[in-house]
Amino acid sequence: MKTAIRSIILVSILAAGSAGATTADVSTTRAQVTAELQAAEQSGHILGGEASVYPVVPDGPDQTRAQVVAKLQAAEQSGHILGGEASVYPVIPDGPDKTRTQVATALHAYESNHSKFIAH
Numbered sequence: 001m002k003t004a005i006r007s008i009i010l011v012s013i014l015a016a017g018s019a020g021a022t023t024a025d026v027s028t029t030r031a032q033v034t035a036e037l038q039a040a041e042q043s044g045h046i047l048g049g050e051a052s053v054y055p056v057v058p059d060g061p062d063q064t065r066a067q068v069v070a071k072l073q074a075a076e077q078s079g080h081i082l083g084g085e086a087s088v089y090p091v092i093p094d095g096p097d098k099t100r101t102q103v104a105t106a107l108h109a110y111e112s113n114h115s116k117f118i119a120h
Contacts, residue, residue: 040046063071075081098106 037046072081
């Protein structure tokens with residue numbers, strides 16, 4: 001009995017799978033599909049072959065070297081790009097502007113004038 005039920009289930013699964021395969025649209029031939037694929041690859045809609053692995057490299061630059069250098073110099077002069085060593089390393093001050101004693105004196109002066117705002 002179990003084998004009969006298993007056989008019926010197996011046959012119904014196979015029949016359902018083959019029924020789906022027969023309802024496919026067969027109006028397009030293999031040659032038409034190949035031609036459409038080649039047309040899409042040539043127009044750039046689909047990358048084919050090895051081209052799908054590598055990015056598309058343009059034939060040549062859009063600007064000459066002189067144009068790029070001129071734009072760079074203009075950007076440096078306008079302050080959009082820092083030139084020379086200033087663009088590589090930040091400016092680090094030599095030391096603090098005030099000594100520890102000056103900071104402590106300023107703090108004590110502030111505390112004496114604003115004692116109601118500072119909780120002790």
